[in-house]
Amino acid sequence: IGRVDTLPWPASFGLGRPATQAEIALLDIDIRPDGKGLPAGSGTATAGKAIFTLKCAACHGTDGGGGPGGTLVTSGAASGKRAEKTIGNYWPYATTVFDYIRRAMPFNQPGSLTNEEVYNLTAFLLNASHIINDKAVINAQTLPKVVMPAKNLFLPDDRRGGPEIR
Amino acid sequence: IGRVDTLPWPASFGLGRPATQAEIALLDIDIRPDGKGLPAGSGTATAGKAIFTLKCAACHGTDGGGGPGGTLVTSGAASGKRAEKTIGNYWPYATTVFDYIRRAMPFNQPGSLTNEEVYNLTAFLLNASHIINDKAVINAQTLPKVVMPAKNLFLPDDRRGGPEIR
Amino acid sequence: AVAVVQTSFAKAVQIGISGTSFPADDPTKRPGVPPGERGTRSLFEKAAKKPSDISSRTPLQDLYGMLTPSDLHFERHHNGVPAIDPAKHELLIHGMVEKPMVFNLADLKRFPSVSRIAFLECSGNFRTGKETLSPQDICGLTSQSEWTGVKLSTLFREVGVRPVATWFLAEGGDAAVMTRSIPIRKGWDDAIIAYAQNGEALRPEQGYPVRLFLPGWEGNTNVKWLRRLELSDQPYMTREETSKYTEPIKDTERGPGKFRQFSFDIDARSIITFPAYPNPVQPGWIEIRGLAWSGRGKVSRVDVSTDAGKSWHSATLQDPILDKAHTAFRYLWQWKGDETEIMSRVTDETGYIQPTIGQLLEARGPDMGGYHLNPITAWQIKRDGRVLHRPETWK
């Protein structure tokens, strides 16, 4: 939905500079649900468990079961109302796990993990949440295909103003 | 020009407290051109000169002729365009001299003068500006009667907006 | 210099006529502080934000008018406030655009600019559950500033956003590298790449040197310390827009257990900030004061009840009433000392009327979560003048 241009402005103000592919690549760390953005590399739950114990368990508990940084691993759908909202019941896309861990964790050393470490940790958390089996290899091809329990929980906003309370 | 009261408000909000005559007297230090507000006491140029030398001359020069605090004594009407604007050519009311000195001077010890000192200093500055003679006694009766050279220099503002530049 | 003044003051007391009647620290009797480079705040003024580990709340009950002092603007961040050198900070715009570009701060400031006064509210801005809560505690995650920057549409035009782009990702340069996906229509409509706040550069806590500002949209989408925008034909489903800023709803067609996603608009809301806990009142005339706002446009009216919701009276709105802005309201009331409850209710220009918590529960279901809660908030006035929050309980 671009816009027809009716402003009495120059086509370009000539400010800024073209971005190079190299500098875009450096910053373009996001991962889309379709897997766009996933780097080379791969991981497994077993390798992930070792890294998790070392770098994550202090804040999230052994196996992600809970700690000062919050709980990462529970299972069951959101219909079990008292269950904490976690990867296993409230994350609609597996790609988000990779994206979020890589950009923000560990909380005290953000941005310090290698892609390989992130793949391993992702595999570990998906396995601990009973979404993938413990032999599964997680990489750019397999991760977007993981179907998450929470996939169909979300509806778009239907609040629109006006008298109706939603 | 009071106002007809059409507000749907109580006649009084009942806030604040009545002022006592004593506390009004303590704060009511202003002097009007008609002499309202002048206290008991009196002064002469001779006595004023001594006080001036002690408490004022450091900033305004010997006899008020000029210093870091500005010039107090010159004479001649404002038509002498290069003359500094002082008591002798630019102050329309003598009462203002008493009022201002008492409230604001000496600059480094404001509010420290007795009424008697202020009368004396006023007499000194009016005499030095050739407005009263050196025998004149300045008090609540005589000060408002002193006719200042600048009395008729001032006109009310005639700017009113609209296209005309004034 | 102080010693000199004090000595001469002591002397003045002995010789002066009124000196003896004034207090020893009479400010009319000693020269004050000379003009300076930066103004000060009186040491007698104690208004402060209330910090938790993850946020800090604006002291609404201590403020006046519609603006929030920049250093009292609420904070919410996900791994602290970064220290950014503006000379090194850049904004990259790429993805579905003709010309991927990098803009430094000087570039951004040279584009045509815009200013607007608007509120910013966190969608998690509600607390209740006990009587001893102040407006700051209940809803201190809303603040208002004049924001200045370049319209995002101007930058979209500059980089040549492709017609296929329907969303964009906004990414921050903080330690959380915060990301949110935003529908492109908001970018073309009124989004601002803001570099100034209340006349000066953004404050670090509000995204210095540059942030996304989306008038009327939930705080988290207004990505601070903005470093990158990527145009896309789909949302990115970031952690914030899936596992976090989503809330349980009642879906009558598809059954329970559904959640609302991409719930951007801030529903209309108001709160009385005076009288309010912790400040007691005295019997007599009281000007009831508060703030009202809507993420969907202007405030149309505010009604106030002083009898626990039985009857409502139209409050006065302070001009100017601005689009998506805190609007001050006032209602004059005579309190005779009886126990009662007072509350306010806003109507916005779409006709939306601020609901009670009961109406929200009915519309959203019993497990409605903690986001986008905008209920009418009542203060209990006790006979002894204490003003207490009336807690809402539903879980």
Added chain:
Amino acid sequence: AVAVVQTSFAKAVQIGISGTSFPADDPTKRPGVPPGERGTRSLFEKAAKKPSDISSRTPLQDLYGMLTPSDLHFERHHNGVPAIDPAKHELLIHGMVEKPMVFNLADLKRFPSVSRIAFLECSGNFRTGKETLSPQDICGLTSQSEWTGVKLSTLFREVGVRPVATWFLAEGGDAAVMTRSIPIRKGWDDAIIAYAQNGEALRPEQGYPVRLFLPGWEGNTNVKWLRRLELSDQPYMTREETSKYTEPIKDTERGPGKFRQFSFDIDARSIITFPAYPNPVQPGWIEIRGLAWSGRGKVSRVDVSTDAGKSWHSATLQDPILDKAHTAFRYLWQWKGDETEIMSRVTDETGYIQPTIGQLLEARGPDMGGYHLNPITAWQIKRDGRVLHRPETWK
């Protein structure tokens, strides 16, 4: 904590994939500062007032939008900023009233209140004479805030001002015990006894805890640190309103040598704040920006000339355009590198058009003094991009 982060960062650089390409102080790689009680200003921001012995000027060329940060609001005082304990400060209203009353700060805050955004300008706000002057130097004695307080008419009503009263004296509690006489109509009209500024308590430099605010009137009449109002049937002819804030005029009927007194209104004025000295420009598109205001009402239009006054173009005014308020204007211009002069000219809603210094001289005479000077101000754009004030010379 910093040491730990730095150590782990060094390790990250060794093992990380992108770590090696980021600068060592990358704010995405270390937790930021947690939420706090008061926000901060970036240490990279240097905007400051310029103090003299008697005043301090707002850095207009460094600001954005229409508001002035409270700590950058201009200062003008006659013997320093007093330190006032608000619990001890009172306002006495007496003279031609039915009930002489004393109000403390809590009393004043309980009355019906009002807020408005308005400028405050010193009538001595003009400098020229050399090329190296910035907007701050030329006209930094104007600033804008949202002021909140009680309308003076509300207090007049409370004390019962007698119909014979035609003036009132306003007196400050500073070391100058500043006094001005004000026509009573201003008190009934829109005068505010202000206790708040930009959402919080007044700043000490602006009159804490309470000041007189007279929208559109010369700064000196807006008595700060207000302690007393006396109602009278004549003006007091204080030093400020006789020997100081008066100016030479041309009186065609009564001859030369006359002076204007009680000249309260601020005439309409505008100034371009960008481009402006000391900041140079580069060829290309430039958004010319500035402020326009009038003490007589709203700004109706601003015209900008980029060819030394030969032709004029209508500038865009930023909403909201408020009564007696700084209004931001903008005009998009392509500078091709030629030497020229740019300038702005405001028209207010009374139809008053900002004059040239020549028009002022013709209307007021050759010796027009330093008050109420509001001439069109031009910036010379040099071929090398330097921007210099075009000095006005007439004495």
